[in-house]
Amino acid sequence: MPAVSLENVSKIYGGDTVALDDVSFEIPKGEFVVLLGPSGAGKSTMLRVLNGLTEPTEGEVLINQQPVGGERSEVGMVFQMHYLIESMTAFRNALTGALSRSNFAQSALTMYPEEDKRAALKALDTVGLLDEAGQRAGSMSGGQKQRVGIARALVQQPDLLLADEPVSSLDPKAAKDVMRYMKEAAKERELTTVASLHQVNIAREFGDRFLGIRDGELVFDGTREDLTMDIVDQIYYGEDGKERAENLATTAPDRGDDDE
Ligand SMILES: Nc1ncnc2c1ncn2[C@@H]1O[C@H](COP(=O)(O)OP(=O)(O)OP(=O)(O)O)[C@@H](O)[C@H]1O
Numbered sequence: 001m002p003a004v005s006l007e008n009v010s011k012i013y014g015g016d017t018v019a020l021d022d023v024s025f026e027i028p029k030g031e032f033v034v035l036l037g038p039s040g041a042g043k044s045t046m047l048r049v050l051n052g053l054t055e056p057t058e059g060e061v062l063i064n065q066q067p068v069g070g071e072r073s074e075v076g077m078v079f080q081m082h083y084l085i086e087s088m089t090a091f092r093n094a095l096t097g098a099l100s101r102s103n104f105a106q107s108a109l110t111m112y113p114e115e116d117k118r119a120a121l122k123a124l125d126t127v128g129l130l131d132e133a134g135q136r137a138g139s140m141s142g143g144q145k146q147r148v149g150i151a152r153a154l155v156q157q158p159d160l161l162l163a164d165e166p167v168s169s170l171d172p173k174a175a176k177d178v179m180r181y182m183k184e185a186a187k188e189r190e191l192t193t194v195a196s197l198h199q200v201n202i203a204r205e206f207g208d209r210f211l212g213i214r215d216g217e218l219v220f221d222g223t224r225e226d227l228t229m230d231i232v233d234q235i236y237y238g239e240d241g242k243e244r245a246e247n248l249a250t251t252a253p254d255r256g257d258d259d260e
Pocket residue numbers: 013014017018019037038039040041042043044045046
């Protein structure tokens with residue numbers, strides 16, 4: 001049974017902005033899926049529909065065969081901006097991931113159960129930050145902050161991990177580090193993951209499967225081998241992609257043809 005299933009999902013904002021147009025796909029448990037598409041294609045909308053923050057106008061989203069947005073917080077989310085509490089340690093920030101699971105009043109009084117504390121340390125270990133657990137988030141590098149954000153999502157013990165441009169604000173090396181840890185975490189926990197990325201070369205390196213969205217439509221669904229440069233151009237520039245991509249070469253996204 002699929003871990004995630006979208007059935008004929010459409011999202012129309014304000015009566016006329018079609019952000020998702022009849023999208024259907026299934027994701028088996030543990031698959032690491034990368035969402036690609038130009039700005040405005042509908043990637044963030046897709047991720048919000050997957051975590052239940054946005055209700056589809058039509059269609060259905062199922063996580064483990066259940067409609068998304070049930071009682072359990074089954075979906076963990078990593079954002080482009082980490083949204084950490086800078087004055088708190090990495091450990092405390094990771095612990096806040098347990099807020100949705102633990103008794104809120106108890107957690108608000110910072111009396112987290114031992115098991116949550118253990119989960120926070122384990123998650124920091126997964127993202128390579130156990131030694132930095134006591135460091136203030138505000139004094140960490142951008143890449144480290146993103147890794148704390150991942151740890152916080154892991155503490156939620158989600159069935160599905162979503163990440164919206166998690167490495168956009170990072171330099172290429174930090175971006176790869178963060179992706180490596182996210183991939184490891186997903187593998188270790190057999191965690192189904194969907195991440196939107198703008199850097200095609202990084203996407204290629206870490207994705208098991210790629211979904212291309214353009215104007216709200218799913219225009220590509222395939223493996224690394226299927227994701228040729230022509231396909232990348234089609235996702236970003238449309239059917240006549242290649243020709244236009246050549247004309248627009250100077251403004252093209254990083255197509256990843258050069259191996260740094
Ligand atoms: N809350 C909203 N209200 C109205 N329109 C919206 C809203 N959110 C997104 N849209 C519109 O829906 C479309 C898809 O937007 P979305 O943010 O999902 O794209 P995206 O692929 O994430 O783009 P980017 O790469 O720039 O983040 C766009 O036309 C956008 O303007």
